[in-house]
Every structure is written in C-alpha cells, then in structure tokens.
Amino acid sequence: MFIAQNEAPDVTFDNRFVAELPGDGESSNTRRQVLRAAWSAVQPTPVANPQLLAHAADVASQVGFTEAFVQSPAFANVFGGNALLPGMHPYAACYGGHQFGNWAGQLGDGRAMTLGEVVNAEGERWELQLKGAGPTPYSRTADGRAVLRSSIREFLCSEAMHHLGVPTTRALSLVSTGDMVVRDMFYNGNAAPEPGAIVCRVAPSFIRFGNFEIFTARNDIANLERLVDFTISRDFAHLVDAHADVTARRAAWYAEVCERTAQMIVHWMRVGFVHGVMNTDNMSILGLTIDYGPYGWLDNFDPHWTPNTTDAQGRRYRFGQQPAIAQWNLTRLADAIAPLFANEADLQAGLDRFSQVYIAEYEAMNAAKFGFVQRGDAEQQLIRECFKLLYDAEVDYTRFFRALGDIPDALPEHDMLWLLGDVFYDNAKRDTHADALRAWLLRWHVQVLQHGRGFEARRAAMHAVNPWFVLRNYVAQQAIDAATAGDPSLVRTLLTVLRDPYTEQPEYAEFAGRRPEWARHKAGCSMLSCSS
Template identity: 60%
Template sequence: MRDLRFDNRFVRELPGDPEDGRHVRQVHGACYSRVEPTPVRAPKLLAWSREVADLLGLDETDLRDRRFAEVFGGNALLPGMAPYAACYGGHQFGSWAGQLGDGRAITLGETINPQGQRWELQLKGAGPTPYSRRADGRAVLRSSIREFVCSEAMHHLGVPTTRALSLVATGEQVVRDMFYDGNARPEPGAIVCRVAPSFIRFGNFEIFASRGEEPLLQQLIDFTIDRDFPELVAAEPDPAQRRVKWFEEVCRRTAVLIAHWMRVGFVHGVMNTDNMSILGLTIDYGPYGWVDNFDPEWTPNTTDAGGRRYRFGHQARIAQWNLWQLANAIYPVIQQVEPLERALAAYAEVFEAEDRRMMQQKLGLETWRAGGEDEEGSDAALVAKLHTLMQAGEVDMTLFFRRLADLDPARPTISHFDAAFYDEARRRDVSSGFEAWLKDYAARIRQDGGPDPVRRERMNAVNPLYVPRNYLAQQAIDRAEQGDPTGVSELLEVLRKPYVEQGGREAYAARRPDWARHKAGCSMLSCSS
C-alpha cells in the first residue's frame, strides 16, 4: 500500500489538549486531544468504495494490500498521520448536553490527494478517547454497514454527504443493548473510515461559547473560514464581514441539504447540533431511516418515538433551530444581531425555494404556478393535496414518483400505481381522491406543454428507483453477521446508479415487504451502535 501525503492543519494551527491519555476528562482551552486508535485482534477488509479510493489516489492494489486493513482497522499508522479526537458540545433533543466530543471517532489526519484536494480520514469505532464518557469507543457491524452503505448511496443520489472509504471487521465482539431494554448481547465489531473535507460541526463552536472561551472561538471561526471556505477569503478582505458571510453560507448550504433530504425521503433521526456539519453535509449516520410509505410524522429513532422531534416533515424547522443555536454561539465574536437574524431568515427563503424547485422537478413541470397551499389552481395546492393522499393511502414515496414519470396524460388512472400501495383497504379509501388528483395533474402537464419523453427523462433524473431502504440494509447486515459480507458490496453496486433501471435487480426496487414492517432494523432503530 502506498503512503499518502498529509498536511494536518487542524492539529498544526489550533491548540490541543496538554494532557495525554485516553482517560475521560473535561477538556478546556483546546480543540482536540491527541489519541491513537486502539488496536483490534484481527482486522479484515469487508467492503470499500472504489470512488473514494480514487479520490484519495488509491487503487485496488492498495486496497488488497494487507497493510490497508491494518491502517484502517486502527492497528497501524501511515507516515504523516497525526491522530486526534475533536472536542465539541451540542444540543441533544433540544437541551444543552455540555461537552460531547469524538467519543469513538478518531481522525487519522488530513490527506492531500493528487489533485490538491484536502480530505480528512476518520475512523469510527476506533476505541476510547477522552470524550467517550461511559462508552467503549467501539461500533458494531450492523451500524457500520448502515453508515458505509448510506454515505456512498447519498453521494450517488446527489445529496451532500460525508463519504466512506472502507468497512473493516475487527475480529472482536462488542456488547450492545440494541433497544435499551435490558437485553444486551455481544455483536461483531467493525470500523468505518469516514472521509470528508472537514468534520467540524456546529457543536465545535458551541462548546467554546458555553465556556466563555471567546478568543478560542474566534480562532476556530477564522481557521474554519480560511481552510474550508477559501472563496470567502478571496471575496471579502474584511475579517468581520467575512465572518458574517460565512454564517450566511452555512445557512444556505444547510437549507439546500435539507431540501435534498426531503426530495429523496431521507430521515436523519438524530439532528442534534453536534450532528450538523458546518459544510452542509449529511453527517453521523446513526438511527437514520428511509421513508417507505409517505408519512411526514415518521421518525426512525426509538429514542425519539415519543416527541417525534426529528420526524421527516419537521427536519427543515429543526435545521433552522440548530442554526439559531450556532448563531447564539458565534454572537460573542460577530457582536451584531441583525446580520445573524437576516441569515436565519434567508435560510427559510432558500429552503422554500429549493424545496419548491426540487418538487417542480419531481413532478416534471417546466413552470410553477404561484400561490399558497390553500389557493385553488396553485402548484403548491396540487402538492399539498398529493401529500395528503399519499399519507392517507399509505403510498410508497419512491415508487410513486418513479411511476409518475410513466403516467399517460391521456389516460391517468390509479391502477398505474398499484405496486406503490401498502394496504388495499387504504387504497380503496383514497381511490376517488387519487383519481381526481391524477386528472388534475394530467391536465397540468398538458398545460405545461413539454413533450412526454423529455418530461419522463427529466423526472427520472431526480426521482430515484433504488434507495438504501432499511430492509435492504438489514438483509445485507444479516448476511454479514453470518459470515458473508458480499451482500454489502452487492447493495452498494446497485446504489451506484440509483436513477438508472438495472435489469435483473427488480428486487432492489420493490416496496418494503410485510415481514419488514416491524422487524428490528427495518423500521425503528436506536442510537445504540
């Protein structure tokens, strides 16, 4: 395996924890603690992303090298690596949780690829750190497979995301209580190598604001802008104005991100501020879920089952709430209320515009009829009525929009969508309403004037046929836990082309089977991993 070139600006330019060791402690006045991964018994490479390997300048020869599993299983370091765990805090389920930090993630370093791009390499499940609290710093195979697969699937769907290079089995058992119900059991352990330009999150700034460490807060803000937002440095010479522009850009990127989540039916499940990327990337794939039957009230997280704070239809509001917390955190440096409030208001405007633009694409419309959801004849009203029918009829979101592209405007009928309904009784209940909606929609696309083949091609480019449904991931997990990891690679291969129909892979495009409706891992999940 070839060596990589490292330029570790985070640890080179920011202050670190003066105390050594993995023992749990409160870390003050520092952005990180130096800590190396804890070696594992028998690291074995189970799966990898060839696209991410290529980003880093690696090829299959490197991946097949025995040293690769040693490095990305946490047993060895490459020259130039400077491993650390980051210090941050966060609001969890709406309440300030204090210091959190990388409790089981260890960044190996920042590598510069042959094209001059910077990529952080981070091992999740690499052992205890000073931020592990009462945990062991490890991760189980099931959650590692889910993160590995979904990170790459989201990229191929066109959703901003962190990436995943590799999935390595540790050869060790990890004890977990999957649903926090007193039934802990040993499970196979694994480590994912996550890859992103930066893993800085909202919580990195919140921790210093909460402690009154304002000089360090300003240092981190300016470092983040300089390293991760170079276009702002070039465009704005005044540091004070540059910080404002930076927050505006964070708000904009976050709005675009959430609109993409809604477009493809993704539910993060645990949108705490420590799980929000400063770059507007999907980060920390924990108890996420994929909407099968359309339901704005659905959350995949068992911990969130009562309040449903992080439910599908609430994600845009939660993202803005999280941005408010970031605004509060950076205010001591910005020292102006008005520009922060303007940026937060702009978030809502950008999200609404992006959500509308993406829905227009999903419906195959060249134009958008203005008006609110209650205004007859507006496209917003058309969408609102559709969502109501889909929820009441228990309609599969992915299959419905994919089938909509093939609707014959001259003969719109609900039978065209039979494969998208989960319950025959509920289908009958909404049948007349759906027929009426389809006639309105057919009239709308005829009015829009675009030729059917062009409309179909445009819709199929934004409405995926293949998404990482929970039950598909669980099937791959079940096989891997029985010693056959090939299901992971097979699933990822399909998800590389989510918008292109792939012959012989119809099973990956089917609605959720009845057996998966309440099966653990296929519907509700916990934060336990």
C-alpha cells in the same frame, strides 16, 4: 505503529487542524473534561483480526490510494486501527451540542478519531476518520467501538446518499475487527455481544456546530475566534479574498453555512430521507449529511415518521420537522458565534438566507418531482392535495413518484389508478381513497400536458430527481443479517446497486420494492436506536 515506507501509498498529509488549533495538554486517554483545546491526541486501539469487507473504489482513488494498496494487508491494518501511515496524526475533536433540544455539555469524538488530512494531487483535502477504533478522552462510559450492524449501515448510507446527489460525508472502507462488542440495541436491558467493525469515513472537514458551541459555553472566546477564522481559512477560502473586513467575512461565512444547510435539507426531503438524530453535534459546518445512526427513508409517505426509537414519543426529528430543526440548530450556531459580532443583524441576515433558500429550492424541487415546468397556484394546489392523499391512502413515497414519471401523454382506456403499480400498503385505504386518487391523477395529467413538454422529456426530467432505488431499512437489514452470519457479499451487491439509483436495474428489482409486511415492525427495519 507506522507501516513500512515501502508499503505506504504516495500521499501527503498536512494535518492543519492539529497544526493550527490548540491541542489538549494532557496526553493520557482518560475520560475527562478537556478545556481550552480543539482536539486531543489519541491512538487507535488494535483489534484481533482486521479484514476488509468492502470499500468504495472511487473514494480510494479520490484520496490517492491505488487498488493494489487497498487490497494489501497494510490497508486493512491501517483502517482497522492496527497501524498508521507515515504522516498521520490521530486526534479526537472536542465539541459540545444540543441533544433533543437540551444543552448536553461536552460530547466530542467518543467513538471516532481523525487519522489525518490528505491533500491529493488535485489539491483537494480529505480528512480520514475511523469510527469504532477505540476509546478517547470523550468516550465517557463507552468503549469507543462500533458493531458490524451500525457500521454496515453507515458505510452503505454514506455512499447511497452521495450517488443520490445529497451532500454527504463519504465512506472509504468497512473493516471487520475479529472482536466482539457488547451492545444493548434498544437500551432495554438486553445487552448481547455482536461482531465489531470499523468504518473509515471521508470528508473535507468534520467540523460541526458543536465545535463552536463548546467554546462559547465555556466562555473561551479567544479559541472560539481562532476556530471560526481557521474554518473560514481552510474550508471557505473563497471568502478570504472576497471580504477584507473580518466581520463581513464572518457574516458571509455564517450566511453560506445557512445556505448550504438549507440545500442539504431540500435534498433530504426530495429523496424521503430522515436523519433521526439532528442534534447540533450532528450538523456539519459544510452542509454535509453526517453521522448516520437511526436513519431511514420513507416507505409510505408519513411526515410524522421517525426511525429513531429514542425519539418515538416526542418525534422531534420526524420527516416533516427537519427544516424547522435545521433552522433551530442554525440559531444555536448563531448564539455560539454571537460574541464575535457587534451587530446581531449580521447573524439574522444568515438565518433569513436559510429561509429564503429553503423555500425557493423546496418549491422548485417539488415542481420537478411532479413534472411541472411552471409553479403557479394550480400546481401548488395539486402538490398540496397529492401529499395529503399519499398520507391518507398510505402510498409508497419513492415508487409513487417513479410511477408518476412513467404516465404517458396518451392515457390508456383502463383505470388510470393502476398505472401507479404496487404502491399501496393497505388495500382498505387504497379502496377508500381510490376515487380521489383517480380524480387527482386526471387533473395532474391535464395540468402537466399544458406545460408543453413531451412525454420522453418529462419522464427523463422526473426520473432524474425521483430515484428508482433508495436504501430502505429492510434491504440494509438483509445485508446486515447475511454479513453477521459470515457472508458480506450482499453489502457489495448493494454498493453496486446504489451507485446508479436513478436508472432502473431490472436484475436488482428485488431491492427496489416497497417494504414487505414482515418488515413493518421488525428490529432494524422500522425500529432503530443510536446504539452502535
């Protein structure tokens, strides 16, 4: 049902995805293989009692929603799945994907549906997508719902990443449904009812690598070609004027996707973020971080860490492996669009661009984290040695770099190691590596002073890339526990904190501490799954 015109905001939907790409000829909502179509028409399944728990005011404004509309019952009804705005055309996208390195066939939006594409007053396009609004033809055996636990994580993480400066989808709203949803959190036979919720996520486009893969896997080259050219026209319009030749335009598009992906991964590594499920269906064509499931930020620096219990044995998606996986995924995208190219050199050039951009920007990023202006052999050696020491001594990644930026030009007389503060997780490891850490700090200090930048300028530059606050899993879990018990206020508090992650906020210091020992093996803090 559509809400009344007098309750609706003054926004414009043009819905190009459904207008210009082939849709599913079958209108039923039965789970099935959907052939020769980019999307299927769907309708959200109504919920018992939609209530707005939190929203991102800047996202609402960007879309074109007033605060008065956001606070109205109509907003909760629309973004809880009980009503539509005039002009919305809900659909679920058809896509496939490689999951954990293996082709998984048709996947699609099984618990997500795009309500429509808003074009705001500035001409910006924003897709509004509900996650947890009920079943679609792609839900397979699932119910299409999401629980409060995973919805809070997605809502907060989307906004945390944006304010950290990481390319990402955004989150407009978090709505509780008043319904219970049964989930087996760790797929171990212990299913239980949990409160349901729906997140509205927002992005210029939700097209993924898997949208292209499914057409190629089915030898539907005509629709593959339509999707590629549509994506360029809508989401990479600058390439249309720059390249009259269609093949050159498509090659430039693929190279830009590779470049954007490289830049995204560099930002992940900068802030210590681990996605957890880098399947090709979770890779955005715009180079945005998408689909927040079992993610996490590093506590102690460990390149082998993954937050995903499903990946605990193989650790395919561990922190240090993310650049290589991104390149592997881009190669799968190249395989998918290869039928549109006579010369594979065009695609190889894009993959080469990924490597070039990643290496250059990763090195520049690390230099910035360490306060270096130059990036010579001495600086590179110090960086390599530091990461090994951080791993061996079990040092907190975020707090170490923040403390490093506070080390002054004139060293105090007392032990320099204690300038780092509370960054160690294991006192025995701290003591074992204390001398090596002291020696490294002294060498770093000598080197950074040679760059000629004064303390205040160096600290400001380092603090601009090394956040004071990241959304650690134990902090998010505290908000989840409180909201599950009926108090969503901590969700709103964290939304305030994460909006300014590079500024020290003493009143919220409790949320910026290293992981407490009680959270080391606690469900939701260190052990997560894809269950939502």
